[in-house]
Amino acid sequence: MSPKPRLIILLGPTAVGKTELSLEFAEKYSSPVISCDSRQLYKEMSIGTAVPTEEQLARVRHYFIQDRSIHDGLYTAGRYEIEALELIHKLFEQGHDTLIMAGGSGFYIDAVCKGLDDLPQADMALREELTRRWKEEGIESLSSQLRSIDPESCLSIDMANGQRVIRALEVCLMTGKPFSSFKTSPKKQRNFEIHKIGFIRPRDVLYERINRRVDLMFAQGLVEEARSLYKHRKLAALQTVGYKELFDAFDGLYDMDKAKELIQRNSRHYAKRQMTWWGKDKDIEWREL
């Protein structure tokens, strides 16, 4: 028996088979499944995000699965950190000694494990304005401004990356203080133990699973799902593999076969980035499937 309650986090690249494993773990520990997936959150997106099936959802109580809307405004890792911790504490108080979290969003997982600094939420009007400048004037316009306001941040931020530069700049402009001045807090302490288990498969096997799953998504009606969401394509939630490619196909940029190929390829890229993210995390216990 652990003196402290324990959070077991099951992670791994897309299509590795986390969903089924998470159910087995949850049943073994009499825990619900706390999902940590930045896209399965949305009730409007199900086929393209490979959300658990109805039978799977009936087996174990799930949290953060399709329990909010793409229209609820921008969801972020910071919000997830707050909401997930709140839930975790509540469940521990209810008597669970072990909780199962499962998902593939590395940034969200880190937010729960290590915490993010206390930064202000984005002002959406400001962010839109900065994003417009990025598209119209180029990254140099933003990076040079950041360089003059907060030279410290320029050392650690990827100055070619529009999203990063915008985030830093918006915090500077909103608070009047340099973005870098916020990034000083030590890692947050959690009053529960964290045990990370990573699932992995040989690269070729994983890629084959990805390809098959995309085939299956098409058979299940992914095209129709995407078509119904086409009018919301500008929302951040829909900047997602499996949807954005179909939106372009609807626009006539290419045909459905090409769209499927692109979804498969982009899913491979996504899986690769996930593995890179976790590659440097020494706390993960890896299990080959």
Added chain:
RNA sequence: GGUGCGUUGGCCGAGUGGCUAGGCAAUGGUCUGCAAAACCAUGUACAGUGGUUCGAUUCCGCUACGCACCU
């Protein structure tokens, strides 16, 4: 059998007697509130073989393969 054309890195695709496009894929990486996002990095390939030349992927010959046409 004859004639002509072609053969460029995993794929597509420019080009040049010396300064060795590009795109895609693939691979490696970055990451403090859009993260299934955004961004960065990485390839001397010119079918084979002789020759011409200071130097050949680029010029010439032969061989192989492919395509087209002819008998």
